Amino acid sequence: MTSTQHSPPPPTIDLLLNLIDTRPQSILNSLSQHPQLAAASDAHGYSLVHAAVSYNQLEVLRELVQKHNVDVNLRDEDDESPLFAAENAGVASFLVQELGADWTVRNTEGKTAEEKIGGEEGEANEVYQYLRRLRIGYSGAARADLEAPEKEEVHPPPPLPDGVKINMGTMEEDAAGTAPDPEVRRRIEELAARDDFQTEEGQRKLRELVTEVVTGIGSEQTGRSVRRRLD
Structure with a gap:
């Protein structure tokens, strides 16, 4: 009687979500073999992108978005993007500056990540402070553009007739x-x-x-x- 080897069953999204904190390399290995799990989410809409942000796993986050083309603004059941899960300013900045996350996304309560984090964690929270500075800087730049005076169009003077010359200079x-x-x-x-x-x-x-x-x-x-x- 011969024994037959069976391949292990493919990982589930719930298993990968449980491994991302302590075994990020296992996540990357699993995604190379099962790329369909990159954009998968659990019963609550919680995805690997949300988890990678929450646990500050930037390498996993970069591969999910740039290699597997997962939407960096992927929403969960509360309509919250991964930015809402950020727990330090570094990962929030990475999301916005490098991966192009939209910091104006609003959840089902109509709050942005800045508003929710500030309300729950307090205004001393570093993610709140980062998002607040981002919003103020953006608003200031937009206001400056709107208030900038229009430049008057400058036309060259008409040409002088033949034989006429003007010498420009300064005089006492x-x-x-x-x-x-x-x-x-x-x-x-x-x-x-x-x-x-x-x-x-x-x-x-x-x-x-x-x-x-x-x-x-x-x-x-x-x-x-x-x-x-x-x-």
């Missing part, structure tokens, strides 16, 4: 003279606003105005010398 107050003649400024702006400014006729009128300003022609009409200011 005495050498600068009085402020530019507003009448000249108004006339230049009117020319620049014309539809035919870029045409030959528009450029001719601009050349005439520049010549008038540079040579001082028209200063009698304005009652001021524009030559010294714009020279």
